[in-house]
Amino acid sequence: MISTHEVENQAPPREGIDEFGANLPLAEAVARWGRAGRAVVGERADASGGGHGASGQLPLHEVGTLVGSAAFQRDAERANTHQPVLHSHDRWGNRVDEVEYDDAYHRIIAAAVAAGAHTSAAADPRPGANVDRAAAFFLFAQVEPGHACPVSMTHAAVPTLALAASGLRDEWMPRLLSRDYDPELGGADGKRSALVGMAMTEKQGGSDVRANTTRAVPTGVDDARGREFALTGHKWFCSAPMSDAFLVLAQAPGGLSCFFVPRVLPDGSRNVFRIQRLKDKLGNRSNASSEIELDGTTAWLVGEEGRGVATIVQMVTRTRLDCVIGSAAGMRQSVAEAAWHVRHRSAFGSLLVDQPAMTAVVADLALESEAATLTAMRLARAYDDDANGSEQAFRRLATAVSKYWVCKRGPGHAYEALECLGGNGYTEAFPLARRYREQPLLAIWEGSGNVIALDVLRVLAREPEAFETFFDRVGAASGESAAFDTALAESTALVRELAAADAPTAAARARELTERLALVLQGALMLEHAPGPVADAFVRTRLGAEGGRQYGVLPRGVDTAVILARA
Structure with missing residues (x-):
């Protein structure tokens, strides 16, 4: 009998891998900027990193082994193919507004919370805590990005909730910092943990939140939880509607303000929170996004009335950071899958990895991934010391330019990696099709390209010290590369030019400025921290004139072997 179905020349499953230990740029960054001695490259257990730390965070090698x-991986696939389902009413007709998730999703988010991927940096705010937390977030988002939305928002809600009245803060902060995960809605007495979402966007305003029409009317109650309001309006995008509470923008008598809206009120009754529908999205399928109606919904003021944007920006800044981390995590998944495939697949008489054209493509993808990872971890380190004005100024500008650039590079990077797998990459049986649909989200979420670029101009006009600090930081890499020095000089010249330009001229070139700043930042980080051949290849291709417009066009002399060894 002739067999017609012998499977050969296919890459084995990429599983059973410590994704932290396998990612040298990430492990080196944690060793450099994370809590001292916590996850030194190659170590699995020592006195500081072998067990659960004071924050309850798992050692990163354990997280890496779990997600690998x-x-x-099966749970990640299942959570995206068994998508959330809205139940607006129970079988008797009572309004319940609940979202049902597959058990795989609950296992994933429970693991991320247990590992401290949400709020471990706030629970134990020592130097390096944000780097450790960012690395854990990175590892989980590398394999399943949808759950990262509520994890990120809960992390980012902590500094905003800190501005609330003491009663509200004392009631909810321990729940945000908890390592427990409970998917059921419950009151303060019946539930020890909480996830927090946000609802800012309205259909008539989009990014222009000052055009919001949701109204907040004082109820006259003012107690330990603060001033109570009743909110009425429609939110076009509400992220993670299964969360326990939300930060919401609404128009109060004193102007646009920030409010804390719990799903369950202190007396155990359900707050008015009507989920109208779940969005049918291009990607991010495991995570629910929704439209909601508020109708006399109970809320408490957070921060000052009329200063809602200034209050919630504490949250937005950190979710922007997580957009950078999430995009970098997606790049890592793309590179890891592509490198794995080409090392196991043969064509035309040799392994794909040994064929120069493919070698150049995967090496180029790895350069992009390493630069994004370095950028994300350095930014996380800048969030460790809120008392350090210099780091605050640096992160104000660096977060914006990195969010713009790294997130925009994500979709094209995912596509090129997908192509490395050929037809397999284009099928849903392999993870890169899902990643390709996922990557555009983080370029849109928390400010699309123009919003971010115009924010950079606002920093230029109102916070020039941020630019001074930024150039002090990146200037430390001067003298290492002629291409970098030229790019740095051109960037400083463009800053001076746009600072003196009229508003329309500056706005028309805002993207150019943001891109230049992002590449100079990445070039500086690579020159300072990446191996010489890797840094040289990155700077020559991204800041010099030797790279191509597509991945895989590398200049002569690039040491692809060194680059691929790190992939």
Whole structure:
């Protein structure tokens, strides 16, 4: 009998891998900027990193092994193919407004919360805590990005909730910092943990939140939880509607203000929070996004009335950081899958990895991934010391330019990696099709390209010290590369030019400025921290004139072997 179905020349499953230990740029960054001695490259357990730390965070090698397991990868696939379902009413007709998720999703988010991927940096705010937390977030988002939305928002809600009245803060902050995960809605007495979402966008305003029409009317109650309001309006995008509470913008008598809206009120009754529908999205399928109606919904003021944007920006800044981390995590998944495939697949008489054209493509993808990872971890380090004005100024500008550039590079990077797998990459049986649909989200979420670029101009006009600090930081890499020095000089010249330009001229070139700043930042980080051949290849291709418009066009002399060894 002739067999017609012998499977050969296919890459084995990429599973059973410690994704932290396998990612040298990430592990080196954590060793450099994370809590001292916590996850030194190659170590699995020592006195500081072998068990659960004071924050309850798992050692990163354990997280890496978990997310690299076959079981976790199956859960990631299942959470995206068994999508959330809205139940607006129960079988008796009572309004319940609940979102049902597959058990795989709950296992994933429970693991991320247990590992401290949400609020471990706030629970134990020592130097390096934000780097450790960012690395854990990175690892989980690398394999399943949808759950990262509520994890990120809960992390980012902490500094905004800190501005609330003491009663509200004392009631909710321990729940945000908890390592427990409970998917059921419950009151303060019946539930020890909480996730927090946000609802800012309205259909008539989009990014222009000052055009919001949701109204906040004082109820006259003012107690330990603060001033109570009743909110009425429609939110076009509400992220993670299954969350326990939300930060919401609404128009109060004193102007646009920020409010804390719990799903369950202190007396145990359900707050008015009507989920109208779930959005049918291009990607991010495991995570629900929704439209909601508020109708006399109970809320408490957070921060000052009329200063809602200034209050919630504490949250937005950190979710922007997580957009950078999430995009970098997606790049890592793309590179890891592509490199794995070409090392196991043969064509035309040799392994794909040994064929110069493919070698150049995967090496180029790896350069992009390493630069994004370095950028994300350095930014996380800048969030460790809120008392350090210099780091605050640096992160104000660096977060914006990195969010713009790294997130925009994500979709094209995912596509090129997908193509490395050929037809397999284009099928839903392999993870890169899902990643390709996922990557555009983070370029849109928390400010699309123009919003971010115009924010950079606002920093230029109102916070020039941020630019001074930024150039002090990146200037430390001067003298290492002629291409970098030229790019740095051109960037400083453009800043001076746009600072003196009229508003329309500056706005027309805002993207150019943001791109230049982002590349100079990445070039400086690579020159300072990446191996010489890797840094040289990055600077020559991204800041010099030797790279191509597509991945895989590398200048002569690039040491692709060194680059691929890190992939």
